Amino acid sequence: MPLDPIVLNGVALRYGQGPDILSDITISLSKGSFHFLTGPSGAGKTSLLSLLYLAKRPTRGSVWLFGTDASAARREELPNIRRRLGVIFQDFRLLDHLSAFDNVALPLRIAGLNKSEVQSNVTEILSWVGLSDYIEARPPVLSGGQKQLVAIARAVVNRPQIILADEPTGSVDDKTANRLMQLFVELNKLGACVLIATHNEGLVNRFSFPRLHLNNGKLEQVTLN
């Protein structure tokens, strides 16, 4: 049983009868590690993340999370693993009919926290990301950057042990992007394993974290910037 929070062994992914989107991915990310996942568009970054947040099961190989073979886990076991993850989706996946507060509160309510705990945690995290004035606002009235911040707040509110982010700075300016990266660094210092998929080379170059480079579904190299 692997000890690292994220371990992939010979993982491949294919959609239907098509070619492999990912092939022969073997990697181990230790607790408290911080990695960028880079590669051109269509390289398979989002697909790799989707395996990690258990949206899909690999066609071959295994995905181990927190020492559990998540790729072979029963459907009923998946929620407990997912509750230890924090995921920032490329398209945010906010619920438009809920306010920023209720969107961020989702993981806490699902985990069964009481009303006052939800209130204090959500208020704190929204203040941390700078959205105190937008607690009751719904996503349709928020800017792209503000939606991004709500998505990040929702991903981190339950203090996840793994943070997976798909293009988290895609909708924001450089200043906000730097601020967001500082948030991730803070969480990493608290012990979270962080994996950020991005094609923003400027961002990757500014922060000296190891890079996993995907090309045509294969992991080409691991470099330390």
Added chain:
Amino acid sequence: MWNIRTDLPAEQKIAGRFIPWLVMIIVVHGALGLSGSVYLSAVMEGWENNVAGTLTIQVPQSIGEANKDSSFNTKLSRITVILDSDLSVASFQIIENDKIVSLLEPWLGSADIINDLPLPALVDVTLSTSEPETIQALVKLLKQVGPDILVDDHRIWLEKLVDLAKGLEILASAITALLILSLTLTVILATRSSLAECRQAIETLHFVGAKDDYVARQFALRSLIQSLKGGISGLAIALLIIVFLMAVARRIPDGLLPDISLGISYWLLLSTLPVVAGGLAMLAAQITVRRTLAEMI
């Protein structure tokens, strides 16, 4: 009171919005059907109590002869003697001619015309037993007085009524079953439609750690509230109809229908209909969501 916090978006498609109306219609039909069943059972019980353990003896007059025909009076006397001495007879009464005339008057017209008719003598007998063999023995004895003597133990009439009532009860049960099926199928279809509509929201909930139970409970609660709204409205409408029918029934002349009073248990049963409908909808929604999510995500 009806606004419960939910993570699910409001329903856009008409299938889900239709549920309260459907439940309202089903509860109205259910309440009227239930009331009809209860009333019918009470009427049957009343008839049975009134006519069971009784006999009616007709001693006809021969046509063309006067009321005081000696053969007619002899038969009547012999019948009286038999009834007097038989232990299975609790009491008997020869119906007065005037009373027979008054009973026939609404149908045949004035008493003058009726008095010209050769009316039979009627003897109303109350029995002290309900043993069929004993009653049959008495009937046989009475018929020996004369071949034209008619002894009516009301059994045939009662059996036909009981058969009719049973048939109506079976029909009511079948209609109730159809109503339950309609409600269940509608909830299933509306829930599946909602699930498809909310697919992305449900996926997001799962990706942040929700179990199927969490999602199913929200759908079930929504179905319950929609059904309760419809059910309570339906019950209110049904009560208005029932009260109106009861007022109409009170105007029917005495004797045509037995005196029925619907007890507290009837009203309590009626009041549970919205809850039953709501519970059924909730259960159907829960099961549908759990099964569909396993296929969806």
